[in-house]
Amino acid sequence: QVQLQQWGARLLKPSETLSLTCGVSGGSFSGFYWTWIRQSPGKGLEWIGEISHREIAPGGTTNYNPSLKSRVTMSTDTSKNQFSLHLTSVTAADTAVYFCTRTPLHARNYFDPWGQGTLVTVSS
């Protein structure tokens, strides 16, 4: 059974860079878009973006939410079965629970399973 375990800094100051990593265990790293989604306190789900394994293109293929695209970078480390999110120049508006998940390349229309979530707080 595939499990996603995520980790990273939970308290940031404005203008710092958010960095989270998600480890994948119990399943293949290929065949999926690896995805980050966030949820601001008391709010709904916001898709941040996705990255594929290099099977589609060297270095993988990325798609980002246009509202975050200028600040987001995603990467994979297939040797460790991990993928990461970096979000630069954070503000209080980036305070949210961040989830990692995956969607299959052939369907790309559902997410399962999900990581446990990481509450990242941006505060001076």
Add this chain to the structure above:
Amino acid sequence: SSELTQDPAVSVALGQTVTVTCQGASLRVYYASWYQQKPGQAPTLVFFSGNSRPSGIPDRFSASSSGDTSSLTITGAQAEDEAAYYCGSRDIGGKQVIFGGGTKLTVL
């Protein structure tokens, strides 16, 4: 871009049937997926690809779609079904993912 619209809140009596709807232009092109989220937990996939229920999800959960609307139905709602339900799909362009605002289901 496009958006998905859900009713903010719905209630159902214990054991009765309830339907949560999701409306958006992208649903004419892409399947909706449905997620259940309980307080303090990560979302859980409960239905996807039009007619698929993940293993472990009770068969009282079903889904359907018509035109620009997708619906999640719980037949015989149980107390443990009280949660927020989110729909999601690709947007019209297919590169981005969008979610509905969520429906808070209360089981009375």
